[in-house]
Amino acid sequence: MKGTAMNDLMTTYLACWNETDPAARRTLIDQHWTEQASYSDPMAQVRGRDAVDATIGAVQDQFPxxxxxxxGPVDAHHRQARFTWGLGPADAEPVIVGFDVVVTDDDGRIDSVLGFLDKVPA
Structure with a gap:
C-alpha cells in the first residue's frame, strides 16, 4: 500500500474509533479488520474483531x-503505517496524544496495531 491508500487506512481506522453507534462500528470493523486482528497499547492487548470492538467501546465509555x-502525516512503507493521533473534545486541544503502527494484510485490511501513548493526563 502506498501514499493515498495509507492515508485512507488512517481515516478508516480513526472512523472505527469515532463511531459511537455499535452496529455501525461493528460494520466498519468487519469490513476493515482481519478476523484475528490484534490490538496492543499500554492499556489493552486483545485479539479478534469482538475484542477490538469491545476495546473501542470501552474507550468511548471512558472518554464520552x-x-x-x-x-500529523502518515509515514508508511510496504504494508505498515505509523501516524500520530489526538483524543479530546471535538474542536479542542487533544487531552491524549499517541501514535499507532498499523500493519495490513495483503488485501489492505488491518491485521495488527501497536499503540503508544505520548501525552496522557496526570
Whole structure:
C-alpha cells in the first residue's frame, strides 16, 4: 500500500474509533479488520474483531464525547503505517496524544496495531 491508500487506512481506522453507534462500528470493523486482528497499547492487548470492538467501546465509555483526530502525516512503507493521533473534545486541544503502527494484510485490511501513548493526563 502506498501514499493515498495509507492515508485512507488512517481515516478508516480513526472512523472505527469515532463511531459511537455499535452496529455501525461493528460494520466498519468487519469490513476493515482481519478476523484475528490484534490490538496492543499500554492499556489493552486483545485479539479478534469482538475484542477490538469491545476495546473501542470501552474507550468511548471512558472518554464520552471525545474524538480521535489525526495529528500529523502518515509515514508508511510496504504494508505498515505509523501516524500520530489526538483524543479530546471535538474542536479542542487533544487531552491524549499517541501514535499507532498499523500493519495490513495483503488485501489492505488491518491485521495488527501497536499503540503508544505520548501525552496522557496526570
Amino acid at each position: 464525547g471525545f474524538v480521535f483526530t489525526p495529528a
